[in-house]
Amino acid sequence: MTEITGSAAVVTGGGSGIGMGLAKELARQGAAVAVADILPDNARKVADEINDAGGTAIAIHCDVSDRSSIEQMKAEAVAELGTIQLVFANAGATSFMPVTELSESELDWMTEVNFKGVVWTFLTFLPDMIHAGGGHLVATASMAGLIPTLVPVHTAYAGAKMGVIGFVRSMQLEVEEHGVSCTIYCPGGVLNGMRDHNAKYRPARFGGPSDEQMQIPKASFQGNRLRFLTPDDVAPMVLQAVRDDRPFVFDHSEQRQQFRELYADVVESCFDDTERWEAR
Numbered sequence: 556m557t558e559i560t561g562s563a564a565v566v567t568g569g570g571s572g573i574g575m576g577l578a579k580e581l582a583r584q585g586a587a588v589a590v591a592d593i594l595p596d597n598a599r600k601v602a603d604e605i606n607d608a609g610g611t612a613i614a615i616h617c618d619v620s621d622r623s624s625i626e627q628m629k630a631e632a633v634a635e636l637g638t639i640q641l642v643f644a645n646a647g648a649t650s651f652m653p654v655t656e657l658s659e660s661e662l663d664w665m666t667e668v669n670f671k672g673v674v675w676t677f678l679t680f681l682p683d684m685i686h687a688g689g690g691h692l693v694a695t696a697s698m699a700g701l702i703p704t705l706v707p708v709h710t711a712y713a714g715a716k717m718g719v720i721g722f723v724r725s726m727q728l729e730v731e732e733h734g735v736s737c738t739i740y741c742p743g744g745v746l747n748g749m750r751d752h753n754a755k756y757r758p759a760r761f762g763g764p765s766d767e768q769m770q771i772p773k774a775s776f777q778g779n780r781l782r783f784l785t786p787d788d789v790a791p792m793v794l795q796a797v798r799d800d801r802p803f804v805f806d807h808s809e810q811r812q813q814f815r816e817l818y819a820d821v822v823e824s825c826f827d828d829t830e831r832w833e834a835r
């Protein structure tokens with residue numbers, strides 16, 4: 556069991572969407588929260604709303620694609636809130652660049668933020684958790700990472716998110732002896748700020764930021780009737796899974812069937828090939 560009430564938590568990407576929902580729900584459930592984001596005004600706004608509602612929150616500027624920025628964020632969070640027990644590596648950005656046009660800066664942006672951003676956020680806080688004898692690491696991956704063919708024209712993003720799932724599942728084996736739990740959240744359609752603001756999140760060394768509107772290819776969501784939830788809908792569900800030390804948390808039960816059809820059944824049919832080959 557993971558306790559939330561009375562704990563200190565960090566939420567990256569807490570200035571908008573799912574991260575904002577998590578930060579607010581953590582505060583409602585009695586945690587002190589560090590809202591970290593690459594857009595400091597958004598982080599400040601969320602922290603102010605939490606404090607105005609009687610909770611405890613601080614805002615910290617942080618670019619998770621930059622290790623020194625994560626270390627600086629940790630120093631500020633610990634100085635204000637003490638040892639951190641809960642870390643939500645949630646910051647992310649998206650890409651719908653066709654694979655035949657995929658640029659180095661686009662791929663680097665996706666992997667540095669969505670994959671390595673999660674890795675270095677966790678590895679920055681892990682030593683304190685091991686020293687303290689426990690803690691909980693929560694990664695926001697994606698249903699597009701668990702089922703890479705769910706959303707077409709999404710290669711760099713799906714690859715980075717699937718990488719998160721592989722890294723965290725493997726890491727769990729090494730950290731559980733230290734009382735550290737891991738949970739992977741795979742959102743599958745939550746209202747957010749990405750459609751309008753994704754380009755603003757792009758760090759300069761990857762060619763950003765800009766006010767460019769995100770172009771989503773028709774093929775990406777054709778025939779895929781996504782049911783959208785709100786951040787306030789999903790945040791309590793995620794925190795219950797954290798409290799129960801669950802390895803995964805999903806927010807759309809209907810995506811179980813898509814996981815079977817688009818991933819598990821495909822893998823199974825290829826294992827059938829192997830059995831046939833062996834039986835030859």
Ligand SMILES: NC(=O)c1ccc[n+]([C@@H]2O[C@H](COP(=O)([O-])OP(=O)(O)OC[C@H]3O[C@@H](n4cnc5c(N)ncnc54)[C@H](O)[C@@H]3O)[C@@H](O)[C@H]2O)c1
Nearest residue numbers: 568571572573593618619646647697744745747748749756
């Ligand atoms: N909304 C969905 O349906 C959905 C589906 C699958 C996965 N996700 C994942 O959920 C997470 C949250 O995204 P969201 O949907 O709430 O979108 P959002 O755009 O509302 O929030 C993303 C937040 O991350 C911040 N951010 C981006 N790059 C950053 C960086 N380098 N360093 C620090 N902060 C950075 C942004 O400023 C923003 O506040 C992301 O990891 C996203 O990939 C969301």
